[in-house]
Amino acid sequence: MDVRTLCLGALTLGDATGYEIRKMFEDGVFSHFLEASYGSIYPALTRLTEEGLVTCHSEQQEKRPDKKIYSVTAKGRTAFTEALLEPLAEDKFRSEFLFVMLFAHLLTPERVKGLIDEKLSEHKELAERLSGPADIGTPAADFIKDFGAVVHQASVDYLEKNRHKVEAIAGAPSSRAHAPQQDEDAAPSASPDKNKDRRQKELARIR
Amino acid sequence: MDVRTLCLGALTLGDATGYEIRKMFEDGVFSHFLEASYGSIYPALTRLTEEGLVTCHSEQQEKRPDKKIYSVTAKGRTAFTEALLEPLAEDKFRSEFLFVMLFAHLLTPERVKGLIDEKLSEHKELAERLSGPADIGTPAADFIKDFGAVVHQASVDYLEKNRHKVEAIAGAPSSRAHAPQQDEDAAPSASPDKNKDRRQKELARIR
């Protein structure tokens, strides 16, 4: 499902400019489960217009750049409802936070605490924002919002209950840079066999 | 944080081939919060080698393509621990499922039920996999895994308790294609003022 389809869906909720669509992704209805940038929205709208799925009428306001307001056409509505029937991509979650936390033993407790505080307030803010009043975009909007609120609240709860564990790891001795260096750092060791052995163990550990 | 840094982190956990790194993202330690494809991993390893952050020794097995095993250098370790101190990108969640659910009123109850069943078993499988035995990559690996398990379990609980709401929306009358079409479908209406008015209302509704 590419940005073109996403824009089509956005316009199904009401006519809008590229700027307004972008805001739906940044602040609005879509903000907690989708992203799209100007760099993809504007080209998408151009192509949708070429394909006859949307129309565009410019509204010029004095001394301002034209406002291009896009509307879905009947053809666009059809195309969109058809797109909704196609198989969906899996949900994706990307967290550099968790990646860094995985290496807590290389960090200072202060760094770990700082990152968790940050993440915690992010989740709190989102849980807050999504449990807000039921201003509605579609009948299902409440269902979607509450879902988000619940998940973010679960994150908050987990972090508050378990943060001491990672913080302890970061604080533990023999972690970090001052720990004694291993022998094989600068170049592959002279003994490939030994190296391979160690590698096997490490891989077993990882999986 | 680009794929180069991610690969560096992966190699910090033990020497590996490009193929093995890819598996860490697909099945392994990173799988539930990161993604990276061959198309980015192989070029990343090449560049890391050029920059002296990793080394590569080929292990040729009879009648098989060379296996290129990569190892972090001291320089690579330093670069990685420094990368861990830089500001992190926000967590990202992308869900076409939620996007489609937002338009439940355009779908049949069967479609909605099918999608929820699918999503439910995805979450269940992940919750299961992440609450599994504590096979460890780093000291913090348990913390990260449990976090994932908790969040996926929260999703399962929410979907099971609330699925009837969206399913009811999809089943409700006056939804979908057979509903009477609005007047303004094919082209922008003849009255721009009226159009603008309606647009304002719709935008108010969305926010």
Add this chain to the structure above:
DNA sequence: AGGGGGTATATAGGACCGATATAGGTCTTG
């Protein structure tokens, strides 16, 4: 014997993001 799936590397093409440019408007605060 043949197909399916696993190991393993590599690249071309396209989708998308991040940053930047432009340009005027409104709000804030010293």
Add this chain to the structure above:
DNA sequence: CAAGACCTATATCGGTCCTATATACCCCCT
């Protein structure tokens, strides 16, 4: 009241990354 910060609004370039594909050989099952 004026300077600076932020908002509206469109647009594009460079670079990163994913998808799909190609290659090549193995093992296992039927």
